[in-house]
Amino acid sequence: MATYDFIFDRLGLGDWCGERVTGDAPMTMAELLAGGKSQNPEAGLSWSDVWNVPFPSMDALNEACPSFARTRDMTRGVEDAFLAVKDGLKVVLDPLTQPLSWLLDGALYVSHATPWWIMIPVLLLLTFWASRSLRLVGFVCMTLGFLGFIDHFNYAMETLSIIFVCAALCVVLGVPIGIAMSRNDRLQRIMIPILDMLQTLPTFVYLIPLIFLFSVTEAKLYGIAIILYAIVPVVRLTDLGIRLVDKEVIEAGHAYGMTKRQMLFGVEIPLALPNIMAGVNQTIMMSLAMVVIASLVSAPGLGVLVLRGIRNLELGVGLIAGLGIVLLAVILDRVTKAALARVNAASAVPRH
Amino acid sequence: MKKILMAAALSVMAAPAFAQDCGEVSVAEMNWASASIISKVTEFLMTQGYGCEVTLVPSATTTAVTSLAENNEPDVVPELWVNSAPLFLELEAEGKAKTAANVFSDGGTENWWVPDYLVAAHPELATIDGILANPELVGGTFHNCPDGWGCRIANDNLIKAFDFASKGMEVFNHGSGETLAAAIASAYEKQEPFFGYYYGPTAVLGRYNMVAVDMGPYNAETHACNQTPDCATPGISSYPAAPVLTVVTSDFAERQPAVFDLVSNITFTSADLSALLAWQDDNGASAEEAAVYYLTQNKDTWMTWANEDAAAKLAAIFP
Numbered sequence: 001m002a003t004y005d006f007i008f009d010r011l012g013l014g015d016w017c018g019e020r021v022t023g024d025a026p027m028t029m030a031e032l033l034a035g036g037k038s039q040n041p042e043a044g045l046s047w048s049d050v051w052n053v054p055f056p057s058m059d060a061l062n063e064a065c066p067s068f069a070r071t072r073d074m075t076r077g078v079e080d081a082f083l084a085v086k087d088g089l090k091v092v093l094d095p096l097t098q099p100l101s102w103l104l105d106g107a108l109y110v111s112h113a114t115p116w117w118i119m120i121p122v123l124l125l126l127t128f129w130a131s132r133s134l135r136l137v138g139f140v141c142m143t144l145g146f147l148g149f150i151d152h153f154n155y156a157m158e159t160l161s162i163i164f165v166c167a168a169l170c171v172v173l174g175v176p177i178g179i180a181m182s183r184n185d186r187l188q189r190i191m192i193p194i195l196d197m198l199q200t201l202p203t204f205v206y207l208i209p210l211i212f213l214f215s216v217t218e219a220k221l222y223g224i225a226i227i228l229y230a231i232v233p234v235v236r237l238t239d240l241g242i243r244l245v246d247k248e249v250i251e252a253g254h255a256y257g258m259t260k261r262q263m264l265f266g267v268e269i270p271l272a273l274p275n276i277m278a279g280v281n282q283t284i285m286m287s288l289a290m291v292v293i294a295s296l297v298s299a300p301g302l303g304v305l306v307l308r309g310i311r312n313l314e315l316g317v318g319l320i321a322g323l324g325i326v327l328l329a330v331i332l333d334r335v336t337k338a339a340l341a342r343v344n345a346a347s348a349v350p351r352h
Numbered sequence: 353m354k355k356i357l358m359a360a361a362l363s364v365m366a367a368p369a370f371a372q373d374c375g376e377v378s379v380a381e382m383n384w385a386s387a388s389i390i391s392k393v394t395e396f397l398m399t400q401g402y403g404c405e406v407t408l409v410p411s412a413t414t415t416a417v418t419s420l421a422e423n424n425e426p427d428v429v430p431e432l433w434v435n436s437a438p439l440f441l442e443l444e445a446e447g448k449a450k451t452a453a454n455v456f457s458d459g460g461t462e463n464w465w466v467p468d469y470l471v472a473a474h475p476e477l478a479t480i481d482g483i484l485a486n487p488e489l490v491g492g493t494f495h496n497c498p499d500g501w502g503c504r505i506a507n508d509n510l511i512k513a514f515d516f517a518s519k520g521m522e523v524f525n526h527g528s529g530e531t532l533a534a535a536i537a538s539a540y541e542k543q544e545p546f547f548g549y550y551y552g553p554t555a556v557l558g559r560y561n562m563v564a565v566d567m568g569p570y571n572a573e574t575h576a577c578n579q580t581p582d583c584a585t586p587g588i589s590s591y592p593a594a595p596v597l598t599v600v601t602s603d604f605a606e607r608q609p610a611v612f613d614l615v616s617n618i619t620f621t622s623a624d625l626s627a628l629l630a631w632q633d634d635n636g637a638s639a640e641e642a643a644v645y646y647l648t649q650n651k652d653t654w655m656t657w658a659n660e661d662a663a664a665k666l667a668a669i670f671p
Contacts, residue, residue: 026641027648029396033669072636215538216531217493217524298527304499307527311500313414 002063003054017065082209090213097220100169100227104219107161108300116153120144127331131338139334143327152302152324159291159301159328166226167284174231174283175276178238179264188239199232203293211297222294226287233282241275242268274344281336288329302328374404374611377604378426380411384529385555385632385639386625387431390455390598392643394430394618397654400669401662402611413437420449420601427604428615431455433551434595435462435579436502450605452598452615458622459593461552462503465562466490467540479566483547484514487521495535495548496525502579507549509578509586510567536560551594555633558626567591610659617657624650 008017054060062070069077111119120141127140147156181188207225214221245268253267269276295303302321309318377398381391391408398404409426411419416429417437434440443449466477474489476482483490494516497504504525511523526532532548533556539546540560547565550556567590574587598615605612632642647654651670655663 026635026637027644028638029392029640029644032644032647033400076636211531211534216526216535217495222527294527296528297531298525300525304525304527307498308500311412311414311498313418 002060004056004061004064007056007061008065013065017067082212086212093213097214097224100165100223101218101220103165103169104162104223107165108158108219111157111161112154116148119157120148127335130335132342133338136334136338140331143331147324147327150320152305152320155300155302155305155321156324156328159288159303159325162222162226162291162294162299162301163284163287163328163332166223166230166287167280169223170227170231170234170283170287171280173227174234174279175238177231178235178276178279179242179269181235181239182242191235195232195235198228203229203290204296207293207297216298219299222297222299225297226290226294226299229290230283230287233286234276234279237275237279237282238272241272241279244275245271274340277336277340277343281333281340284332284336285329288325288332291325374398374402374608376407377404377428377608377611378407378409380416380426380429381408382416382431383410383412385629385642386553388639389625389628389632389642389646390430390618390620392640393646393654394428394615396643396647397614397618397658397662397666398611401658401666402614404608404611414439417443420599424448424601424603427601428452429599430618432597432599433460433502434597440597440599447602450600450602452600452605452612453617453619454595455598455619456553456596456622456625457619460596461557461564461622462591462594463550463564464494464548464567465536465550465557466547466565467543467545468561468563469543470545471563477565478563480514480568483565484516484519484521487519489545490547491539491545492520493522493524493547495532495546496523497549498526498528498532501529503549503551505581506575506578506591509583510588513578513586513588536562553620553622553625553629555626555629558630559633610662614658614662618654 008014058069058071058074061068114122123144124137124141127137128134131137144153144156147153177191181191203225206228210221210224214224249267249271250263253263258266291299291301291303292306293303295301295307302324305321306318306325308314309316309321379391379394379398381388395406395408398406411426411429413433413436416426416432417439419425420429421439421443432440440449444451464480466483470490471478474482474486476486477489494511496507496511516523526535532550533554535548536546536550536556537560538544550562552558568588569590570592571587571589572592574589575592577583578586578589598618600612600615628642628646631637631645632639635641637645648670655666658666
């Protein structure tokens with residue numbers, strides 16, 4: 001005798017519901033324990049019955065009417081639906097994302113194959129090119145030296161090469177999306193909830209469909225996970241930056257008879273560059289935040305050591321690898337901030 | 353309103369009416385399917401048969417053993433793979449913890465596996481020599497354990513001993529047990545080549561027909577060396593049947609001898625548990641439902657675990 005029998009009786013759905021066949025669905029512990037005691041159905045309504053009225057959920061309704069789907073049927077339905085479209089999705093997505101695997105494998109190969117005495121100077125040159133600050137170069141040199149000294153250099157380089165590839169792709173994909181959003185209000189209205197979702201959806205949740213879609217041994221699995229998570233700030237800030245460009249400057253551009261393309265590349269993007277660079281900085285930081293989670297789907301690098309630390313409670317291993325990630329974050333943040341400051345200084349000049 | 357509250361309070365108090373003789377027991381619930389079912393079965397027998405107030409503590413191998421060492425908790429740890437938690441042997445030597453039972457009467461299985469359709473097509477793939485002579489037949493990749501698993505160390509040494517590098521066998525280090533299981537499942541469903549490590553009894557081995565690769569005889573000394581990270585001379589040895597234990601704190605064994613006897617009796621055969629896990633997988637059942645399924649199907653087995661008093665109480669639940 002279930003609580004919600006009356007609904008189905010009133011609606012005349014008794015026939016549709018049919019009789020409960022015992023043993024057709026897995027029995028829960030509660031059912032097992034209830035089964036042992038003799039039940040007295042029409043003993044009147046007691047207070048504890050009222051107190052314990054179940055919420056009319058799918059499972060509660062199923063008790064009254066076996067034909068009504070249970071919650072587990074719903075989750076299974078979602079799974080089946082996904083599996084049904086999986087093959088079709090795969091045909092499209094697999095070749096489309098293949099370059100990501102090549103890029104990641106290539107970057108990892110380079111990071112393994114290059115000896116440290118080439119790698120470190122190259123990274124220092126890159127730092128100098130981006131920041132033009134010798135103090136920062138000195139700091140990066142010390143940090144890389146420290147990571148090398150404690151034998152974490154190779155792990156750090158693996159992590160760094162994954163971040164380079166993913167962050168670069170985020171910028172390549174994110175900036176055009178951001179520009180398109182700034183041009184089209186409807187697109188913006190569609191994209192913002194998607195971006196919100198990408199940012200708030202627990203990262204593990206989209207790892208599951210990714211595991212179904214792609215072979216788990218391929219690098220793009222974690223590449224996609226990182227990109228989906230890290231692309232959000234660069235898209236948002238590009239959109240914002242271009243929308244914030246002074247209307248008067250745009251009008252002046254129109255007055256000079258600039259074409260749309262000239263306006264975009266000559267006026268809007270340069271003026272939005274500080275915001276875009278802030279987005280790039282955030283994107284790099286967020287891809288770094290994903291390395292540990294990406295290691296769960298076999299991304300190499302410092303994240304693996306953090307996971308080992310967690311699994312075996314090797315406190316030292318975990319803390320040192322965590323420190324390595326923090327150091328990488330500080331370097332990347334300082335270098336991109338320095339580049340951002342240069343961009344700001346440069347874009348301030350024509351505004352005199 | 354008052355009446356409702358009274359009724360609610362009464363119904364709460366009525367349930368643990370016979371709780372006085374056992375008290376509170378904490379049972380670790382490991383984060384994989386078989387251990388979860390065993391914990392649920394244990395909980396049921398303790399609560400319904402012995403009147404214990406059982407708390408299930410979500411846990412994992414290393415965390416459970418470390419907690420045993422540091423806090424003397426949880427009271428009962430079912431399905432502890434000792435190879436992955438050597439700290440337990442120290443605790444046992446110190447007398448802090450005790451082995452209650454070999455929870456798998458025939459031991460746990462660890463091995464390297466290839467799917468049956470590969471062996472049917474190429475019988476030579478049933479041995480490691482055959483695989484290393486034709487790495488392309490198994491996909492050219494060995495699927496290795498995630499970092500932090502006990503088997504990772506042994507596998508890494510075996511990989512050196514078998515000299516994978518010179519034979520063209522690549523090693524893929526998985527990031528987690530989930531991707532390792534997904535790799536087996538997707539390879540098997542597409543009938544693609546696969547070669548890698550797995551352990552049992554698990555739903556994966558229960559569901560897919562994998563053939564254990566013959567890795568030669570087991571050599572205790574070599575295997576012991578292979579299990580240390582800095583093994584100077586990694587050698588060739590197959591995996592022995594892994595000891596998988598139910599462990600209790602010594603305090604608990606003294607405090608509750610009757611419940612300790614129960615825990616010592618809870619054992620499963622690998623085949624039974626594999627079948628149960630496959631049933632759970634097929635029906636999308638939760639661990640609790642799988643436990644209920646086991647309890648209803650194997651009454652004769654588990655009735656012998658409990659003492660007479662408890663067996664009488666338990667029999668009343670199953671009409």
